[in-house]
Amino acid sequence: MHIHVRLGTLLLWLGCTDSTKNPRPQRSSGQWLATDLHVHSATGSNDTDGSTVDEQAEVARRRGLSLVVITDHSNSAGSMDCETLDVEDCPNQGPEFPAREEAAAASGSGLQVAVGVEISPVESLETTSVPTGHVGCIPRPGDPFAGVDLAITDRPTGSVPGGLGVEWCQAAGGLAVVNHPFSIAGWIAYDWSSDAYDALEVFNGGGRFDANDAQGVDAWLCDLASGRETIAVGGSDTHRASTETPPPELLDQALGFPTTWVWAASDDRDVILAALEAGQVVVGDPRSSLDVVVRDLEEAAGPGETLRTGEDWVEVEIDVQVPVSQMLLQVIEVREEDCVTDPRWTSGKAPEYTPSLLDEVALEAGEPTSVALSVSTPTTLVVRAWPSGAPGLLGDGVILAGAIQVVAEE
Numbered sequence: 001m002h003i004h005v006r007l008g009t010l011l012l013w014l015g016c017t018d019s020t021k022n023p024r025p026q027r028s029s030g031q032w033l034a035t036d037l038h039v040h041s042a043t044g045s046n047d048t049d050g051s052t053v054d055e056q057a058e059v060a061r062r063r064g065l066s067l068v069v070i071t072d073h074s075n076s077a078g079s080m081d082c083e084t085l086d087v088e089d090c091p092n093q094g095p096e097f098p099a100r101e102e103a104a105a106a107s108g109s110g111l112q113v114a115v116g117v118e119i120s121p122v123e124s125l126e127t128t129s130v131p132t133g134h135v136g137c138i139p140r141p142g143d144p145f146a147g148v149d150l151a152i153t154d155r156p157t158g159s160v161p162g163g164l165g166v167e168w169c170q171a172a173g174g175l176a177v178v179n180h181p182f183s184i185a186g187w188i189a190y191d192w193s194s195d196a197y198d199a200l201e202v203f204n205g206g207g208r209f210d211a212n213d214a215q216g217v218d219a220w221l222c223d224l225a226s227g228r229e230t231i232a233v234g235g236s237d238t239h240r241a242s243t244e245t246p247p248p249e250l251l252d253q254a255l256g257f258p259t260t261w262v263w264a265a266s267d268d269r270d271v272i273l274a275a276l277e278a279g280q281v282v283v284g285d286p287r288s289s290l291d292v293v294v295r296d297l298e299e300a301a302g303p304g305e306t307l308r309t310g311e312d313w314v315e316v317e318i319d320v321q322v323p324v325s326q327m328l329l330q331v332i333e334v335r336e337e338d339c340v341t342d343p344r345w346t347s348g349k350a351p352e353y354t355p356s357l358l359d360e361v362a363l364e365a366g367e368p369t370s371v372a373l374s375v376s377t378p379t380t381l382v383v384r385a386w387p388s389g390a391p392g393l394l395g396d397g398v399i400l401a402g403a404i405q406v407v408a409e410e
């Protein structure tokens, strides 16, 4: 079915072709820029340690990020002045996006600071087990939130299902991300009241990569299997700028851990956000790296892109490196039947996805590895570096690339 060639063989094989006569097609020019799409500040979140937008930006710059999105909680942005100062007691009064001025001032020197919001309703003040959802709302290109002064009125409690947050975000011009969809903290898990979201946060910084994140990956794969174009993203969810990376404690969240890399032609904010909304992403542990290119004789495509081909076979090239052992590189062909059960829409439970592997290669810690294979068309491919055992707590090294579609030329 497929040819799996390691680096040495690949070079020999490439050497046999006359590359001057028949240049290998390259994908659109760009580079992988590092972003963190889920960052809290004291300006609008009352559960931080006081970290300012400036302090978060300083750390982001030091860690080589090109973009961070400040996503403060809706329910504290507007309720900072209420009497008890306990966010759960205070009706939200808006306005959202309170960090816009600070973010503009903190941008520059290679870093863009954008402002979104994490829509954070609660179902009840009495119980913490009923999910509603936390919806990350990230600006699309063109600064859609400028002049948006709506408040997300997430009180009285119980009146805002997660799906309404998705709707609110999209109406305001944002990219709606279901954050930590299967969080172990029941009230911040998603209630699956709408499937209209644009993206799933498949890697949240709490607990590094954990079993709940793995459930998010399965949900993403089930979305792809049913023909949806859901984007996989990651976010640190950091509330403390000073947390070192990787985060030392289970409940710590370090800026940039995980990183969402975006394939962008420049570090202009709108160029990065356009690549993000197109799904041109790799999500993972910042110590790992992954790149995937699919090509026929004429064109090439990367994560989030579509290759239209008249060929029966296309070539896939993968470069990967992980910092730990016991990891596998997996090339997954997304198939409808591999989403074995998907009870999200009835019970809210996580789906079960059994991946069809076109290739699987054991990775060595710290060892750059190149893999090439041919796959038959049409296909939808997902490539990831994945633990060889079941993902538990504090999983290190996990990284995955946005889906690549290979379709028949019209």
Ligand SMILES: [Zn+2]
Residues within 6 Å of the ligand: 118, 134, 179, 180, 188
């Ligand atoms: Zn959250």
Ligand SMILES: [Zn+2]
Residues within 6 Å of the ligand: 038, 040, 118, 237
């Ligand atoms: Zn958050």
